[in-house]
Amino acid sequence: MIATSKPKLMNSAPTVQRMVIDPDQALAWLETTNSNNRKVSDKHVRRLARDMTEGKWRLTHAGIAFAPDGTLLDGQHRLWAICESDASVEMFVWRNVDPESMMAIDCGKTRSMADILNIAGENGEVGTHQLAALRVMLGGLGDPPVFSPAEMSQMLQRHQDAVDFALAHLPGVVSARGVNTATTRGVVARAYYCVDRAMLKDFCRKLTTGIVTSEDEGVIVLLRQHLQSTRGGSYSQRMQRYGRVERGLSAWLKGESPSRLYPATREIFPLPEEVDE
Numbered sequence: 001m002i003a004t005s006k007p008k009l010m011n012s013a014p015t016v017q018r019m020v021i022d023p024d025q026a027l028a029w030l031e032t033t034n035s036n037n038r039k040v041s042d043k044h045v046r047r048l049a050r051d052m053t054e055g056k057w058r059l060t061h062a063g064i065a066f067a068p069d070g071t072l073l074d075g076q077h078r079l080w081a082i083c084e085s086d087a088s089v090e091m092f093v094w095r096n097v098d099p100e101s102m103m104a105i106d107c108g109k110t111r112s113m114a115d116i117l118n119i120a121g122e123n124g125e126v127g128t129h130q131l132a133a134l135r136v137m138l139g140g141l142g143d144p145p146v147f148s149p150a151e152m153s154q155m156l157q158r159h160q161d162a163v164d165f166a167l168a169h170l171p172g173v174v175s176a177r178g179v180n181t182a183t184t185r186g187v188v189a190r191a192y193y194c195v196d197r198a199m200l201k202d203f204c205r206k207l208t209t210g211i212v213t214s215e216d217e218g219v220i221v222l223l224r225q226h227l228q229s230t231r232g233g234s235y236s237q238r239m240q241r242y243g244r245v246e247r248g249l250s251a252w253l254k255g256e257s258p259s260r261l262y263p264a265t266r267e268i269f270p271l272p273e274e275v276d277e
Contacts, residue, residue, distance in 0.1 A: 014096045021064070021091055026082040029064070033072040040080060047148040048081035052089050056150035063092035067099045113152055120149070123156050129172070129182070130156070133163050136186025140267050141242065143235075159271075162192035169204035176208045178228045183238060187245040190269040195253065203252055218257045223248035226261060239263070 051057045064075035072079075075091075082089060117126040134156055135144040147155065156163070166185035173180065184207070191200055206212050206220050226244055230237060243263025250268050251258055267274070 012096055014094055014098075016063075016092050016094050018059075019091060019093050020088050021079070021082055021093075022088040023083050023086050026079040029072060030076065030079050030083070033066065033070055034076050034079075035071055040076065043146055044077050045080045045084055047146060047151075048077060049084035049087075051148050051150050052081055052085035052087040054150075056148070057087075057089045058150075059090045059092075061092065063094065065094040065097045068096050071099070073097055073099060113149060117149060117153055117156070120153065122153050123160075126156065129167060129185075130163055132182035133166055133185035133189055134159060136182045136242070137163065137166075137189040137271070139186070140190070140271075141239065141264070159189065162189040165189065165192050165197070165200075166204075169201050170208060173208065175210075179224055180208055181227070181241075183241050184227065184245050187242060187249060187269065190271060191249060193272055194269055195249075199253065203249060216255060216257050217252065219248050219251045219261065222258075222261050 048057075062075075064078065065073040067073050074097075078091065112128065113131055114126050114128050117123050117131075131152065134152075137159065138145050138155060163185075166188040170176070170180040170185050170188060188200060188204060203220070206217065207224055210221065210224050212218070212220050223244060227241060230241060240263050243265065244261050246264040246268045248261055250264070251261075
């Protein structure tokens with residue numbers, strides 16, 4: 001006969017309360033109850049704090065959880081974000097939660113940013129290629145910014161036409177593997193705001209097919225060869241490719257045909273909000 005263990009019974013059931021948590025309360029909990037938690041991610045705290053500061057925070061089932069002895073089990077990043085933002089936000093606060101339940105928290109499949117935006121439904125159908133191009137476009141020659149879902153939704157709404165243009169004219173076809181990537185699309189999405197659209201469309205078609213109409217367009221062939229031969233994923237390699245796409249597009253627009261294609265060292269196609277700064 002196989003022995004089976006009896007399920008562990010709690011003295012009392014978990015309780016939940018809907019509360020407005022202010023910075024003083026958040027800090028008090030962090031100082032007195034947060035004794036056994038994972039290392040804090042400053043980036044995640046800043047993302048949450050920005051949403052709180054800008055009024056984008058939303059009440060969800062995910063909140064704060066305490067063990068029967070008062071130890072904080074879940075929610076330290078949310079509490080730190082309240083302190084960081086100096087905002088008071090509404091959350092569900094669970095008490096008398098079995099510590100063993102932590103074995104099951106956050107163990108499911110992690111939702112991608114596209115998953116989150118599709119569930120929210122504010123941006124229509126969102127694909128990973130859209131978001132990848134958007135990140136490159138927003139990052140430019142620097143690090144791609146880290147956004148919360150609310151911020152990413154706002155950025156996508158602002159630049160939807162530019163990103164869709166880049167995806168439509170730089171399709172993911174086998175013949176353009178390594179060429180029509182998020183990096184190239186990010187540059188074209190930036191150029192969408194300041195380059196004649198018909199010319200930009202023509203550039204995309206020629207870069208995709210490799211078919212040019214004159215010897216003066218050798219820069220497209222040069223750029224295409226470079227993109228196909230350098231597919232590394234390091235930060236330095238991505239920046240080199242980005243800079244060369246910008247330089248190549250700029251040279252083609254000016255009718256230049258350089259024998260070597262050096263990467264741009266400054267942003268050639270600023271976004272409207274960057275021009276206004």
